[in-house]
Amino acid sequence: MTSTDLFLTLFNHKNKNLDELKWPGEGTFEVVLGAILVQNTNWKNVEKALTNLKNAGKDSLNGICSLENSELATLIKPSGFYNTKAKRLKTLCLAIKNEFESFENFKENASREWLISVKGVGAETCDAILAYACGKPYMVVDAYALRIMAYFDYIFESYDEAAEWFSSLDYDEIYKILDSEKFDEVEILKLYHALILEFCKENFKGKILSQNGQKILSSIKN
Incomplete structure (x- = not known):
């Protein structure tokens, strides 16, 4: 099985249209x-925390930087682990402001090497920001992606090894079903991540894959 095989299988069995698979707030500071807020929680809790930040007028780079950690922790409390997340978010935002001055400049010029060096930013968080906020070609490998690969008995030694496997797509094959003018490498990798998320939410219960999920993946299971 190749990464392209998996992409095409998931694409051919998707239940949502392409617009429904987009990440909320793509290209904005909200990403x-x-x-940071989604770490160890679900998106519904993140939305509550984001609403608190918006209502307080602090959902911007300067807004976060202006808050004391305790104030920020109170606003993001619905996301859980709020003291830790407040420290991580404040550290990241101050680093962005000090290095790039503005979010727009950060979007254009941030590198993976720089971002992953910021305390509290792991590989998955780093790649999510680069892909969905900055529009750079990085594949986000999350627990769902690894769950699918575990079903195929694929074990990766590191995050980077997994990301390399998922990113090794045959674009000539993919462009047989997608418009190359609408889907560049960045958009395809984001779509891939979204297809994995949709499939896992619909077909996995814990680590157990449903019969429907097994049927979908059977054509590419060696």
């Missing part, structure tokens, strides 16, 4: 907030 940075969400990437």
Whole structure:
């Protein structure tokens, strides 16, 4: 099985249209907030925290930087682990402001090497920000992606090894079903991540794959 095989199988069995698979707030500062807040929680809790930040007028780079950690922790409390997340978010935002001055400049010029060096930013969070906030070609490998691969008995030694496997797509094959003018490498990798998320939410219960899920993947299971 190749990564392209998996992509095409998931694409051919998707139940949502392409617009429904987009990440909320793509290209905006909200992605940075969400990437930190979603750690160890679900998106509904993140939305509550984001609403608190918006209502307080603090859902911007300067807004976060102006808050004391305790104030920020109170606003993001619905996301859980709020003291830790407040520290991580404040550290990241101050680093962005000090290095790039503005979010727009960060979007254009941030590198993976720089971002992953910021305390509290792991590989998955880093790649989510680069892909969905900055529009750079990085594949986000989350627990759902690894769950699918575990079903195929694929074990990766590191996050980077997994990301390399998922990113090794045959674009000539993919462009047989997608418009190359609408889907560049960045958009395809984001779509891939979304297809994995949709499939796992619909077909996995814990680590157990449903019969429907097994049927979908049977054509590419060696």
